[in-house]
Amino acid sequence: MARKTTIVQQLINSRSTIKPFKCSNVSKKYSLPLTVGSKKTITSDSHFFTLKPNSRQSMKKLSVLTAAALMLLVSCSKSVSDKQQEEENTVEATTRRCASYEVLQAKLKEDPSLQKRMDEIEAFTARYVAQKSVNGKLEADGITMTIPVYVNVLYSNAAENISDAQIQSQIDVLNEDYAGSNGDVNKTSTYQTVKAGNTNIRFTLAGIIRKSTTITSWGTNDAMKKSSQGGIDPTNPTTSLNMWSCNLGSGLLGYAQFPGGSTATDGVVILYSAFGSRAKVPSGTFTSTYDLGRTATHEVGHWLNLRHIWGDRRCGDDFVGDTPAHDGANYGCPAAGAKSACSGKPLEMNMNYMDYTADACMYMFTAGQETRMRATFAAGGPRASLR
Ligand SMILES: [Zn+2]
Secondary structure (H helix, E strand, O other): OOOOOOHHHHHHHHOOOOOOOOOOOOEEOOOOOOOOOOEOOOOOOOOOOOOOOOOOOOOOOOOHHHOOOOOOOEEOOOOOOHHHHHHHHOOOOOOOOEOHHHHHHHHHHHOHHHHHHHHHHHHHHHHHHHHHHHHOOOHHHOOOEEEEEEEEEEEOOOOOOOOHHHHHHHHHHHHHHHHOOOOOOOOOOOOHHHEOOOOOEEEEEEEEEEEEOOOOOOOOOOHHHOHHHOOOOOOOOOOOEEEEEEOOOOOOOEEEOOOOOOHHHOOEEEEHHHOOEOOOOOOOOOOOOOOEOHHHHHHHHHHOOOOOOOOOOOOOOOOOOOOOOOOOOEOOOOOOOOEOOOOOOOEOOOOEOOOOOOHHHOOEOEHHHHHHHHHOOOOOOOOHHHO
16 A cells, blocks of 8 residues: 655654754665555655656656656755654665665756766767667677676665675676566567567676664665765776675665766665575575575666666656557556556566666566667767776
């Protein structure tokens, strides 16, 4: 059942000692209602942003990047009581929550030049996709991209200091999911014809950097990526993928930086207990439901320029031609045959990694998503420096 108030909101309401939010250290938080295995309505309250349904769109439109920013409540870890902070730290990730889009909106507001860079990347990607449709295979298609991965572990207790084996299991999951060799890829034949198969994108563990910290909840303001703020600076960000494992707080599972952002903050952040696969390392530290490593599969998808499959708005655009319009995110493990309320009521692709379903119920990218990711590596593309 959808709850009209959020976990964090309830925590706020339950405390009488909370100071008013007021800070310059901007940390964006957002929240979604708890719904398992069904559609949800994204709700709002006075403190959190909302994705209000726009007028129905019969087609995906190339307007997301220029749409007015959806703003959210500014909160600040320094302005809440320690008690509340402790409670936020212990909020379980009971529903998938990825802050990539919200963090992007914050960065677009902070840096007006980012929009221009992202528009240029979008135009480049559109040309790449159009060229592929004419010529079939493109130069970048045949190359196996092997991406060195640095994993930055920030821990305030033993559980957060995840093992080398748990970290390796995440690399293994990424390799399986991006090769289309994941064991559940044929769980259903739904959308079989558009499954990506092997994207020729691979990952190899280049190093693990560990740091003990007294910070127990990192939020989404990139502090974990900055040694000046107690975090760990990225290693070789123009030629590598950096991942941070830490506690984000507020039940957040992770967030990614899209192509076009600053190299100083490039990479993906994953909740420590959603990092890796319980199926591969049963002795690891894992939350329930998001314990098969698919949070990283999803976040690395963002890092390679994929959007949420619903386009972050009702029946919005994910810039991919072979994904159906979704009227919103799906959660849990939706029943087979669930249909979108968007024009034409298409069968939803809730098994796509870029939806919000449970780890066990997402198992595919599409060919169109593969092309979009591959475009980032092409000559002139935003991640060509990884070649
Ligand atoms: Zn996401």
